[in-house]
Amino acid sequence: MEYVLKVNRLNKEYSNFKLENVSFSIKQGSIMGFIGRNGAGKTTTLKALMNLVRPSSGEIELLSMSLREHEKEIKQRVGYATGGISYYKRKKLIDIINITKIFYRNWDDEVCRHYLKMFALDKSKKLFELSEGMKVKFNLTIALSHHAELLILDEPTSGLDPVSRDELLEIFLDLAKEGVSILFSTHIISDLDRCADTITYIRKGKILASEKIDEFLENYSLIDLPDKGIISDNQKGKFLGVCLNKNGSTALVRRNDEGFFKEFKKREPDLESIMIHLEKEGF
């Protein structure tokens, strides 16, 4: 299957943070969740994919074209939206749409009207009259109205009510069936369970994993630790992260290391518990 996005050894250095050798790829028709805690480098990476952030080194290829060499053509065929940012607050939605559409050769008024109706957006309203959630919906409408082959969405579900979130995730699934690829960052892990088939997990600027969700989950096991006192140093060395809870504590270990914990109760971890444990680290 054809890759619509390839990121190879992307590096970006700031004074107090750096992206280190970020590499991942997305196949056509795939929905990839991009996860990591705040400040892990998700937004920086997504911005680099749109040439909003200039990487120190590395290669970015979208739709089989180099970003540096084919920026205009790539942006014609890629949709980008982000939550939390609004443009032209004093302008009516219709005015923003009318200007935006002249830049896209594949702009589809019918599709635009469809999403405006679906999201209950009144195009005669000014942007500042919309709630934060409605602003996100408007940004998504713009990103979805020019038949993009790849959608890059930075926290698109932030600020949306549960019904709207569900509607959006359904849209993602429909688009994926049509061959559109989607990369979206989120903190809401249930969104990934709902529609993503692959995840890329970034931690402190480094990619920890980029694979199918099932394969990712199969790599880990959750161990219930009722009493820390009986844990040997050898066993502690296998812990990837430990979390306290009201019944004691739980430890995340690699599935391969399960044999070291025969006396303990084991559970299948979900994405959220893996993420929380990995971020907590030591014992």
Place this chain on the structure above:
Amino acid sequence: MKKLLCKEFKLTACPLTFIFIVFSAMTMIPGYPILIGAFFVCLGILYTFQFAREDNDVLYTALLPVAKNDVVKARYIFVTSIEMISFIISSILTLIRMIFLSNVEVYVNNPLMNANLVYLGSYLIIFALFNLIFVYGFFRTAYYFGKPFLYYSIATFVLVGAMETLHNIPGFEVLNVCNFDRIGLQLSFLLISVCIYVVATFVSMKKSISKFDNIDM
């Protein structure tokens, strides 16, 4: 580029920018440092930069299917368009003063600068300073514009002060004629100013494109 210009005028521009072009008519005021009119026009352009920043215009534009350097070029074309509209208005009014009103007492006995081709040249240099100091200063970060505008204001007031002083120095009275006397000298000053404006704007744009290309948004 045509599409980007359409966006600059319809989405980005602050209405005050267009209203402030009216200050070009200060060309007609006697007994007033009329070069300040060019400064007010630039002040009007500043409002567009302020609006654009509040509206995340640079980010919006950079996400459109356009080359990153076209974002900068479009803003320069917008700025120079406003400047040229102002310059044309000011030129027409200057010619009216020089042709039809050169004998009017308030202009003949004007203690401050008269509208002539030297004035028009100085008018252009004020715009050149704006493009070189302010617009380039803005694109160094594509966000901050306070300091660039302060530095531009200081440079402009120094220039206005210098031009208002110069024609009072013996031997330089010719700079303040209100008719076509010494037209060769006046024309030379204007042509040199046009060159300064073109070069300053071009250099400013080139430097801005280079800076903007490396900016992280």
